[in-house]
Structures are given as structure tokens and as C-alpha cells.
Amino acid sequence: MENLxxxxxxxxxxRGLDPRFVALLGDCAxxxxxxxxxxxxxxxxxxxxxxxxxxxxxxxxxxxxxxGPHRIQTLGAGEIVGLSWFVAPYRWAYDAxxxxxxxxxxxxxxxxxxxxxxxxxxxYAVLQRFVPVLIERLQATRLQMIDVYANPGAKKGARR
Numbered sequence: 001m002e003n004l005x006x007x008x009x010x011x012x013x014x015r016g017l018d019p020r021f022v023a024l025l026g027d028c029a030x031x032x033x034x035x036x037x038x039x040x041x042x043x044x045x046x047x048x049x050x051x052x053x054x055x056x057x058x059x060x061x062x063x064x065x066x067x068g069p070h071r072i073q074t075l076g077a078g079e080i081v082g083l084s085w086f087v088a089p090y091r092w093a094y095d096a097x098x099x100x101x102x103x104x105x106x107x108x109x110x111x112x113x114x115x116x117x118x119x120x121x122x123x124y125a126v127l128q129r130f131v132p133v134l135i136e137r138l139q140a141t142r143l144q145m146i147d148v149y150a151n152p153g154a155k156k157g158a159r160r
Contacts, residue, residue, distance in 0.1 A: 004029040007105055011052045012078035013129060021122045028111035034058075034098040040081055047090045049106040050082035056102025060137070061095045062144075069095065073140040083134055085109035
């Protein structure tokens, strides 16, 4: 059996995090796998987890009523998937779909929010790691939307 606390500690997103915080995060972790084409989550569903990608690739997609899904970004090993678990109403704002067999660590949102509430220092440390990712995702979405509006009807891959 793999030690998920060690996996969390070594993942790029949490690398260098205070060891006592890593132990708290490990309590909320589970190893998960997704087949190619499987959805990690769908827009509007409850945001009950976030994922540390270990292997594989995941597409972040926004639904378009006229042209089908638009890929905003493609994420891989060392990256995280899911930000909506962090802010009420805790619903996914987009779809996340495995492009190939994908292995990840799922962190239970309810467990994690409880730990962040109990320990403000942990909450601040996690927030410091999430804000840059949030800004990157907003920028990727902005660039993708510029591309969509500049080329109506075109379906393009993700920008990185």
C-alpha cells in the first residue's frame, strides 16, 4: 500500500509545504484512477474533491451551446485539477475529462475545508498555492475566449 502522505509531500503543488501540514492533508487523500474519456467532474455538480495529477492528461472544458465543448487547458502530471471546492457554493464551473488513463490523488473537500478552518496557518499556506493556479486558469480561459470570438465556429485545442 502506497503512503499517500508521501505522495502529497512529493507532488509539485505541495512540495516544500510544512511537514505537519502535509500530514493533515494526507488524512484527506485517496488514490484514484480514470480511464481515457472518463469525467473527473461535470459543470454544476458538487465540488467534493480536488485532484493532484500523478500520471496522464486531463482536459478542462467549457460547454458551448453552439459549438460543443471548448478546451480551455490541458493539465498533466504535477498539476492540480479543480478549484471550485474552495469557494461556496462548491459547484464545478467547468468539466474535467481524462484524455488518457490518468492517476491522481483525490483530496476530499469536506475533510480539507474542515482542516483549513481549524488551522488558519494551513489555510493560508494552501491559499498561497491556489491563487497562482487560479490566475493561470483565468488567463487560459481569457485567451481561449479571445480565440473563440476571433474564429467563430473553430474548435481548437488548449493553450498552455
